[in-house]
Amino acid sequence: MGTPKDKVKLNVGGKMFETTATTLAGAGRNSFFGAMFDENWNLHSDGEITEHFIDRNPEHFGVLLDLLRTGELDIPPKIDKKLLYREAKYYGILDHVRSAKWGPFDGNRARLAQSITGWSASDREVAQTIRASPSGWCCVTQGSVVRVYDWMLEEHPIIHIEHNKVNDVGWVDSESIVVSSDEKLASGGMGLFNASTGELRYKFQVTDKLRTLAPLVTASTLGFGSDNKLFSSCENADGYPGIGIWDLVTGKLIDFRSLARHHSLRKATRLQWLPDYNCLMALYLYPKVDIALFEFQQNAMCQLLAEDQNKHSSTIRDATVIGESSSICVLGLNECLGFLDFRRTDTSVNWRYKKDSSSGLCFPKLAFHRGELFSSLNDSISVYCGSDWLPTSQLRKSPGGLLCDFSIGGDRLFALHKDENVVDVWETPRPPVI
Structure with missing residues (x-):
């Protein structure tokens, strides 16, 4: 499988985000972003930077995009956690949120x-x-x-x-x-x-x-x-x-x-x-x-x-x-x-x-x-x-x-x-x- 580096522009609720196909590919094939790519994780585009519109809350999306970039979940105080989790479920990356919050259960570190x-x-x-x-x-x-x-x-x-x-x-x-x-x-x-x-x-x-x-x-x-x-x-x-x-x-x-x-x-x-x-x-x-x-x-x-x-x-x-x-x-x-x-x-x-x-x-x-x-x-x-x-x-x-x-x-x-x-x-x- 190739490792695409194509830039992606996302218009989420009127706010622009720029990221890479590699970052979005980390969400997994069954995620919301999987439909943007072919079987080789290449963007469905003619080589130009494509803008995709997503009618969702941009504040929540920014937190989840940083999660895909870094593997860490940093939720600002102004963000409602339960609303953020619902957005993660919509994008199909709830497993990423869970793994960022806690690791395998260990009774000695619980x-x-x-x-x-x-x-x-x-x-x-x-x-x-x-x-x-x-x-x-x-x-x-x-x-x-x-x-x-x-x-x-x-x-x-x-x-x-x-x-x-x-x-x-x-x-x-x-x-x-x-x-x-x-x-x-x-x-x-x-x-x-x-x-x-x-x-x-x-x-x-x-x-x-x-x-x-x-x-x-x-x-x-x-x-x-x-x-x-x-x-x-x-x-x-x-x-x-x-x-x-x-x-x-x-x-x-x-x-x-x-x-x-x-x-x-x-x-x-x-x-x-x-x-x-x-x-x-x-x-x-x-x-x-x-x-x-x-x-x-x-x-x-x-x-x-x-x-x-x-x-x-x-x-x-x-x-x-x-x-x-x-x-x-x-x-x-x-x-x-x-x-x-x-x-x-x-x-x-x-x-x-x-x-x-x-x-x-x-x-x-x-x-x-x-x-x-x-x-x-x-x-x-x-x-x-x-x-x-x-x-x-x-x-x-x-x-x-x-x-x-x-x-x-x-x-x-x-x-x-x-x-x-x-x-x-x-x-x-x-x-x-x-």
Whole structure:
């Protein structure tokens, strides 16, 4: 591909700008400026300096043009940031703005960037869960509704689930959300929604076309696998618990793995797909603690950890897979982490106590992201790194209430405060361009 140096004149809202094709080419082929060039990034012109008219705000354009020139985003105080971001979306360079504002998320360098507040005083329901999207959006469950916030943290139309409590929610991609609720599946208890508009795209099928599977009744915890598969902890019409599997493209039920022989395994607290092993990890906390692996090619289930077989397993409050080390990290009481290797038959937990304390954790949650472990401990989130998983930093708002959930996605960490209806947004500042 050539490297054009042709000058370009842009008349933006009556104000003239001069730049080069090379600068505009940095916006990318799919940007607004891509249409000005041919497949070799040469201007559509006869060799003369061509003037292009763009009917947009010139002040915002000047800031974005400097971003394309330097890679740095310098927003003057008089410029409304949200209006600038909308202009960036129009020109197709919102990704450039995001990458200029922050870099890959690093818990040891994260800073509290802003908070989502201002929910209506009539909202009596307490927010329960939060999920981050791959593009830096987030959604929050609150009673029978799901609140959706875009990258600019502006709220989109609320997703209403007809007065039924939302059980779980998850992002399929940057534009689609799956919601499960207390409503029976036959009445639409699980559906796929447009994140921007709140529109229901389709309800998930509750039985297969040939009716070889018993109809499913309820759905709760969600998990997402390879090849557009959706998993949910369900019960069938006979009252047996199990894992339902759907095709996310069509919404059709593919399979249901019954747990009728394992009555202790009821509603899963967490479902997490292991792509390198083609299996699903399921964490059960009630009525007792169990961790199981479902292997779908061999139609098998391996019970890795059972409360009545392992010391201290009853203290487990959450678990997450660390695929690169073939292990599962568990979070227990007294601020301790434990690890088990799911490749071994000996599945005892290697507990690593960090603190001798008799106080339990409030709403404990675990997450693994880019070589770092995160655990919510009451009003803060601790970060663990290294081969020994030592605590290296702590994310805590001052003052801050108890955290009930957090989620990492789109190079952001969203922390949801209990009883306050406040979401804190943590980001990693981008190093200055030298």
